[in-house]
Amino acid sequence: MQRARALTAATAAALLCALVGSCDLATDPSPDPSTTTAEPPSDPAPTEDEVEDADATEDPTETPPTPPAEEDLPGTALDGYPEAGTRLLIVGVEAQEILNLRLGPGIDFDSIARLPPDSPLTATGRNRDLGGSAGIWFQVRAGDDVGWVISRFVAEPGAVRDVTDRFDPPPTAETRGDMIDAVVQEWDQTGTATAIVVFGPIVVDESLQARVDVLAPGDDSVLGARLFLVADADDDGFTLTRVTATQLCARGVAGTGDCA
Known part of the structure; x- marks a missing residue:
């Protein structure tokens, strides 16, 4: 079981999962700009029951019990976003790794589904604040399942922009991990962000692809950015050719596509 970690650890973990079957190839896996919410990374650290290894042997409840009634839910109802x-x-x-989808808000409820990082979610409009380290929970629909996820692990994507010009000259690297490191370090000039590889890195047809969430503390509306990078691969290593950045928003997206 693992949690989001600093860039060096995230890169090492990503190298171990390169070419994993769950990391399906996509021309550009950056989400559509209309997709959505999140808690800032400065929130209390998640408990061990929220994020798990994808290879964990424990299965979610096959036949979940009846969802709790509104009056039996813990915490306080939150109106508004999302x-x-x-x-x-x-x-x-x-x-x-996977994110648990739970029958109710909080880790005391059964896991009814194990959601890989590329799972699309839709909010139902029911939100609960459990207070303190228990956090804020959103009820969401994931395929045919409806359950609850902690808000710190979901975000609303804002504008998707080509930011390749920011990397001039294009960085080169001998390994996949070094290329990811170079891109994140150039993007995060402060050195305070946390980077999590959520797709790849994979090499197909002499092209390296990876998607990295770069989460920066200190802003209650902008959680960070999701970087999708492409690099040419040859016998000497990798040369960056393209980077797109998707804003990750914690409170919604304005008409411009920027975080509200």
């Missing part, structure tokens, strides 16, 4: 129908994506969960 509203029903808001599309959400999972952030800060490494490519080889």
Whole structure:
């Protein structure tokens, strides 16, 4: 079981999951700009029951009990964001891990599904604040399942922009991990962000692809950015050719595509 970690550890973990079957190839896995919510990374650290290794042997409840009634839910109901129908994506969960979808808000409820990082989610509009380290929970729909996830692991993507010009000259690296390190270090000039590899890195047709969530503390509306990088691969290593950045928003997206 693992949690989001600093860049060096995230890169090492990503190298171990390269070419894993769950990391499906995508021309550009950056989400559609209309997709959605999240808690800032400065929130209390997640408990061990929220994120698990994808290879964990314990299965979620096959026949979940009846969901609790509204009056039996813990915490306090929260009105407003995210509203029903808001599309959400999972952030800060490494490519080889899963996020638990629970029957109710809180880790005391059974896990009814194990969600890989690329699972699309839709908010139902029911949100609960459990207080303190228990955090805020959103009820979401994931395929045919409806359950609860802690808000710190979901975000609303804002604008998707080509930011390749920011990397001039294009960095080169001998290994996949070094290329990811170079891109994140150039993107995060402060050195305070946490980087989590959520896709890849994979090499197909002499092209390296990876997707990295770079989560920066200190802003209650912008959680960070999801970087999708492409690099040419040859016998000498890798040369960056393209980077797109998707804003990760904690409180919604304005008409411009920027975080509200």
